[in-house]
Amino acid sequence: MQARLTTRAPAKINLSLRILGRRADGYHELDSLVAFAGVGDQLTLLPGAESGIAISGPFAEGLSVAADNLVLKAEVALRDQVPGLRSGGFLLVKRLPVASGIGGGSADAAAALRLLARLNGLPSDAPALYAAAARIGADVPVCLAAKTRIMQGIGERLGSPLRLPRLFALLVNPGVAVETAAVFRNLGLQPGEATIQPAPATDASWQGHASAPSVIEALAATRNDLEAPARGAAPVIADVLELLAELPGCRLARMSGSGATCFALFDDCRASAAAAKLLAHRQPGWWIKPTVLG
Ligand SMILES: C[C@](O)(CO)[C@H](O)COP(=O)(O)OP(=O)(O)OC[C@H]1O[C@@H](n2ccc(N)nc2=O)[C@H](O)[C@@H]1O
């Protein structure tokens, strides 16, 4: 039997997220600067082992090991593209909170596609991988290469990878699962309706920041349009953002994706570590992770 293959499935953070409108098919057009965190799940493929998934880790409980697990959906989606695909059994260490706006399931699906690509000798940019990714979920294509970049369309249009200074962040989830579809619904856009927006961001507008403070200043001029509709679904998000903004050294506090995970940005890792300690003392039940983005 071939040796096991392992990869990390890093958390996706929407540093900014503008909703540009709603397509006729109901999906929303977005414009988002996406980065990836040092914290994530871990996925292992045991080539040739019985197909299926076993899950361990702090957020394993309640997660399906049936065909609706996004890892197994990824396997099916890629097999449709690549008949005769070789596979095996998956082991997932689930460290990211579920349904929390940091794309844990999407990261797992993308990790599965990467492992299957390695096992089957497919290049990492094979069109079959991206076709399978887009079929699984809007966030899966950007999680494939897991690099900082602008994401547009409904998530399938990816800009070139961007070289941004590293950002020191604190990720915080208050333990409330938020359903992505419900948050988009709360926006209240009709199919075919556009929002009044500034022009979508360009790669050039994000390139050339020499320091983290300069990136944070530029981010402060953007927003996450899903914050208000997500607060409707989970009012605790307002408390999270308020607490983060008050932490010593916090330069920016914002929600990621459709919530409820929020992030705070700091000038250095000492400040984010100190803030993590302080917040863990105040909110011992929350998931609180200091991490580096990018
Ligand atoms: C909000 C984000 O996290 C930002 O990165 C993503 O756009 C969500 O991506 P995701 O969780 O992979 O979303 P999917 O699983 O494809 O879709 C879940 C539901 O969210 C809504 N949805 C999702 C993405 C999108 N661009 N427009 C939407 O309206 C749809 O109602 C869909 O039924």
Ligand SMILES: Nc1ncnc2c1ncn2[C@@H]1O[C@H](COP(=O)(O)OP(=O)(O)OP(=O)(O)O)[C@@H](O)[C@H]1O
């Ligand atoms: N491997 C998996 N990990 C997490 N969730 C999964 C997985 N497989 C299936 N799911 C289901 O997918 C749904 C979305 O989970 P996920 O954690 O990806 O949400 P999210 O963090 O809100 O994602 P996004 O930021 O892309 O909106 C949950 O309802 C969960 O039950």
